[in-house]
Amino acid sequence: MRAIWNGAIGFGLVNIPVKLYSASESSTLDLDMLDKRDLGNIRYKRVNENTDKEVPWENIVKGYKIEDSYIVLDDDDFEAVSPEKSKILSIKQFVNEDEVDVALFETPYFLEPQKHGDTAYKLLLEALLKTKMAGVGSFILREREILCMIRPYQKEILMVNRMRYPEEMRSYADLKIPKGKAPKAEELHMAEALIKSLAEAFDPSKYKDTYNEDLLKIIKQKAKGKNIKSKKTKEPEEKTIDLMAMLKASLESGKRKAG
Structure with a gap:
């Protein structure tokens, strides 16, 4: 290092x-940006907005704008x-x-x-x-x-x-935070039971970023000429749900997995 x-x-x-x-x-795949017409690599240039010409690194300085003029800073200033x-x-x-x-x-x-x-x-x-x-x-x-x-x-x-x-932390004052009535005692008890049933000592080795592995599989399949069909996932329902029913089902599911 x-x-x-x-x-x-x-x-x-x-x-x-x-x-x-x-x-x-970073664990993300190194993907290049390409022009879809000829797969030419997209390059970013440092261009002077006055001349439209590319500027080499050695000619680039940093400055702070006060009114209509820039104050240029060098290494000694920093x-x-x-x-x-x-x-x-x-x-x-x-x-x-x-x-x-x-x-x-x-x-x-x-x-x-x-x-x-x-x-x-x-x-x-x-x-x-x-x-x-x-x-x-x-x-x-x-x-x-x-x-x-x-x-x-x-x-x-x-x-x-x-x-x-x-x-540097943003305020959440303009977000819609629920301020309605408190949850029912039975629902709260069931939610606590569900949390406790899933509680265990934290082991970071259990967690792995699988997105890149899955994406790489698709890349290799496409390289072999295979067509890729995406699996459709259900959108989360916005309608009111029966909380007690969902909590009970979650608890039962956890018990089955544990057994």
Whole structure:
């Protein structure tokens, strides 16, 4: 793996030199966009809107528009913004993970200790495991300040979870949230029973993205000249349903599978 950031974790007065690596990857098939007339590959070009000519990467700069003119920024300008955060992932506080809404979590990264950082790295890892706490802090990555959580992963490595800032979460105030009468006691009891019947310890290995496998099967069948017929699925009914009947049927189905 290739490191995407080099720096240090600021832990009190201790600095732990680390490297940051992406901990996830896309599992989608690499599909190309083609012109259906001749299957020519579609390419995207960086075009100057004034000249309609393609612009090479070395001539592209970043700028911010104020009134009718652009202020161009270079590498020195970006480095001048919070330079300490460009190289230090500073832990501001320690929290129980359960206190943080999972909706705020984004991308995961692995942390690897750099030379002379092994001892302090292991110390932080063991201390977090012992206290069952996680660190919350921020640093600069790719010209953006990242809010993040540092926590143990699989009890043997430190992981950084990139987090959304609260202002990045949309409001749901304009959505139609049910505010009608409470569910019937019998329905609620049945729903609780169904939830409990399906409850078990979480095992992520049980879950697999099968969409790409199925899509690849279709691709291979088409390559052999076979016609593909899609299976029609029933649209969810919008009419009022008998909740009790559906809950009872769900419970019975679960019992049959368990037996």
